Amino acid sequence: LAAKLAKQSQLPAETLDGTRIALNANIEFPHETAACLARGADGIGLYRTEFLYLSSDEEPSEEDHYQAYAEVIKQMEGRPVVIRTLDLGADKMGRGKLAHQENNPFLGLRSIRLSLRNLDLFRPQLRAVLRAAVLGDVRVMFPLVTTLGELRQARMLLNVVAEDLADSDIPYRSDLPVGMMVEVPAAVMMLDHFAREVDFFSIGTNDLAQYTLAVDRSNEYVADLYQSSDPAVLRLIQASIDISDANQIPISVCGEMSSNPARALLLLGMGVRNLSVPPSALPRVKKAIRNVSIEQCQAIAERVRKLESARDVDLYLLDRLAELA
Ligand code: PEP
Ligand code: MG
Numbered sequence: 480l481a482a483k484l485a486k487q488s489q490l491p492a493e494t495l496d497g498t499r500i501a502l503n504a505n506i507e508f509p510h511e512t513a514a515c516l517a518r519g520a521d522g523i524g525l526y527r528t529e530f531l532y533l534s535s536d537e538e539p540s541e542e543d544h545y546q547a548y549a550e551v552i553k554q555m556e557g558r559p560v561v562i563r564t565l566d567l568g569a570d571k572m573g574r575g576k577l578a579h580q581e582n583n584p585f586l587g588l589r590s591i592r593l594s595l596r597n598l599d600l601f602r603p604q605l606r607a608v609l610r611a612a613v614l615g616d617v618r619v620m621f622p623l624v625t626t627l628g629e630l631r632q633a634r635m636l637l638n639v640v641a642e643d644l645a646d647s648d649i650p651y652r653s654d655l656p657v658g659m660m661v662e663v664p665a666a667v668m669m670l671d672h673f674a675r676e677v678d679f680f681s682i683g684t685n686d687l688a689q690y691t692l693a694v695d696r697s698n699e700y701v702a703d704l705y706q707s708s709d710p711a712v713l714r715l716i717q718a719s720i721d722i723s724d725a726n727q728i729p730i731s732v733c734g735e736m737s738s739n740p741a742r743a744l745l746l747l748g749m750g751v752r753n754l755s756v757p758p759s760a761l762p763r764v765k766k767a768i769r770n771v772s773i774e775q776c777q778a779i780a781e782r783v784r785k786l787e788s789a790r791d792v793d794l795y796l797l798d799r800l801a802e803l804a
Contacts, residue, residue, distance in 0.1 A: 484762070485517070487762070487765075487766075488517065488518045488519035488761070488762060488765070489519050490519070490765070490769065492519075492521065492764075492765045492768045492769070493768070493769060494747070494768055494769070494771055494772055494773050494776075495769075495770070495771060495772040496772040496773055496774065498752070498773050499752075500747065500752055500753070500754065500768050501521050501522065501524075501731070501752065501753040501754070502519075502520065502521050502754055502755075502756070502761065502764060502765055502768065503520055503521055503522045503523060503524030503525075503559070503561075503731070503733075503753070503754065503755040503756075504518070504520040504522075504523055504524060504755060504756065504757070504758050504761060505523075505524060505525040505526075505527065505733055505755050505756060505757050505758075506523055506525070506526050506527070506551070506758070507526075507527045507530040508530055508534070509547050509550040509551045509554075511758055512550070512551050512554040512555065513554065514758045515758045515761070516554065516555075518758055518761040518762060519761060519765065520558075520758070520761055521558060521559070522555065522558040522559035522560060522561070522616075523551060523555060523558075523559070523560040523561060523755075524559075524561055524681065524731055524733050524753070524754070524755025524756075525561055525563055525620075525681065525733040525755050526548075526551060526560060526561060526562045526563060527563060527566060528544070528547075528548075528562060528563060528564065528565060528566075528604065529565045529566045529567045529571050531543065531544065531547055532565070532567060532577075533571060538576075538600070539603075540603065541603035541604075541606050541607050542607075544603060544604050544606075544607030544608070544611075545607040545610055545611055548560075548562060548607060548608060548611035548617075549611050549614055552611055552612075552614040552615040552617060553614060553615070555615060555616075556615070557615055557616055558615075558616065559616045559617075559618065560615060560616065560617050560618070561617075561618045561619075561620050561658070561681070561755075562608050562611075562617060562618070562619050562620065563619075563620045563621075563622055563660070564591070564594060564601070564604055564605070564608075564619065564620070564621055564622065564633075565590075565593070565594050565600065565601070565604060565622075566589075566590045566591075566622040566623065567589065567590070567593050567594075568584065568587065568588055568589025568590055568592075568593045569584040569585045569587070569589040569590075570584075570585075570696070570697050571589075572584070577593070577597065577600070585689065585695055585696075589623065590622045590623035591621050591622055591623050591624055591629055591633060592623070592629070594633075595629065595632055595633065595636075598636070601636065602636070602640055605619075605636060605637050605640045606640050606643070606644060606651075608655070609637070609640060609641055609644060609651035609652060609655060610644065610649065610650065610651050612651065612652035612655050613650055613651065613652050617652065617655065618655070618656040618657070618658055618678070618679065619637070619655055619656070619657055619658070620657075620658040620659060620660060620679075620681060621633045621657075621658075621659045621660065622659075622660045622662070622683070623660060623662060623663060623686065624659040624660065624663070624666055624673070625663045625665050625666060626665070626669075627669065627672055627673065627676070630659060630673065630676055630677070631676070634657060634676070637655075637657065641653060656678040656679065657677055657678055658677050658678055658679035658680060658681060659673065659677050659680060659681075660680075660681055660682070660683045660686075660733075661680050661681065661682045661683065661687065661719050661730075662682070662683030662684075662685070662686035662687045662690070662734075663686065663687070663690050664687070664690055664691050664715055667687075667715045667718055667719050667722075670718070670719055670722040670723065671722050671725075671726060674722060674723060674726035674728045675726075677728065678728070678729075679728060679729045679730070679731070680719065680723050680728060680729070680730040680731070681730070681731045681732070681733045681755070682716055682719055682730065682731070682732045682733070682734060683733060683734045684707040684712070684716070684732060684734025684735060684736035684737070685707070685734045685735055685736075686734070687707075687712060687715060687716070687734065688705060688706065688707045688709065688712045688734075688736075689705065691709070691711055691712050691715055692704055692705065692706070692709055692711065692712065706789035706793075707734065707735070707736035707742065708736070708742060708745075708789045708792040708793050708796070709788070709789040709792075710783075710786060710787060710788065710789070710792065713745075713749075713783065713784075713792070716732070716746070716749060717749050717750075720749055720750040720751060721750070724750060729753065730751065730753070731751070731753035731754065731755055732746050732751050732753070732754055732755070733754075733755035735757075737751075737754040737755065737756050737764070738756040738757055738760035738764060740763050740764055740766070740767035740800060740804065741767075741793070741796035741797055741799070741800040742796060743756075743764050743767055743768070744767055744768075744771055744775075744776050744779060744796070744799070744800065744803070745776070745779055745780055745783055745792075745796060747768070747771075747773060747776040748773075748775075748776030748777045748778070748779045748780030748781070748783075749780045766804065767800070767803075767804050770803055770804040771803050771804070775803060779795075779796070779799055782795065783795065783796070
């Protein structure tokens with residue numbers, strides 16, 4: 480059985496009609512990379528680097544960042560690795576000098592906002608990413624971008640840091656692809672503008688659902704309202720896909736939504752060709768992909784567009800999954 484599973488894991492994530500889907504993995508720690516490879520991941524679609532902070536009492540140095548990234552990149556042997564810059568704050572607040580109290584932390588100083596206000600935190604990370612990027616197919620991604628100004632600030636800082644490296648004759652990758660998470664409705668509304676200034680997008684359905692539905696993703700009292708399959712969330716996802724396609728900017732989905740096989744098929748039907756899921760979800764998502772055609776997925780998406788609640792969407796999707804996979 481183990482041998483059979485191992486063989487299956489190395490089959491491509493390809494639909495019945497031969498459409499190749501990039502099936503990547505989300506990781507939080509370098510030691511997870513081996514499991515991703517064993518389960519046949521095409522790349523790392525989301526490396527949540529804030530865990531470098533959360534797992535230690537001390538602030539990581541540029542060298543700590545570099546070592547962690549190098550470990551992942553080398554193991555991936557040329558496969559794509561998307562390094563997301565620090566997404567600290569709100570639910571991911573470490574101890575130490577960054578810790579602070581806010582009434583509405585999810586609407587507060589978190590993620591890219593926190594990084595842009597703490598350059599002594601952000602700069603070493605960007606230096607380490609630029610340096611490590613010579614070791615493989617690396618891309619950098621900024622989280623929670625809400626305005627064009629934030630993206631421009633982050634890109635400018637990346638350029639300044641690159642110039643510093645050049646001045647010191649430290650090797651780095653000068654053409655590092657830069658992407659952003661699409662996880663705030665405001666970013667979706669402005670996505671055609673963002674498309675002119677990034678190399679790729681990745682939809683973070685966890686935060687996109689939270690900010691669209693006005694539901695704190697960590698609040699158990701309203702957990703029933705927190706659904707990435709809510710039709711309002713689906714419309715924002717569809718708009719993001721359509722805008723990125725129209726502008727020929729690659730888009731992926733790295734939120735938890737894509738680790739649910741039924742919802743993953745819906746995403747394929749909506750036009751997504753790149754998914755990133757936790758390592759544990761790789762086998763089940765790949766199995767679902769290999770059992771359907773794109774045409775079947777498109778029919779699913781067509782039907783779902785007419786539904787009016789997350790419950791109706793999920794019931795329909797489960798039904799279809801049972802028939803197909
Ligand atoms: C998301 O918001 O969907 C996402 C992938 O990022 P995180 O869960 O780390 O906020
Ligand atoms: Mg997020």
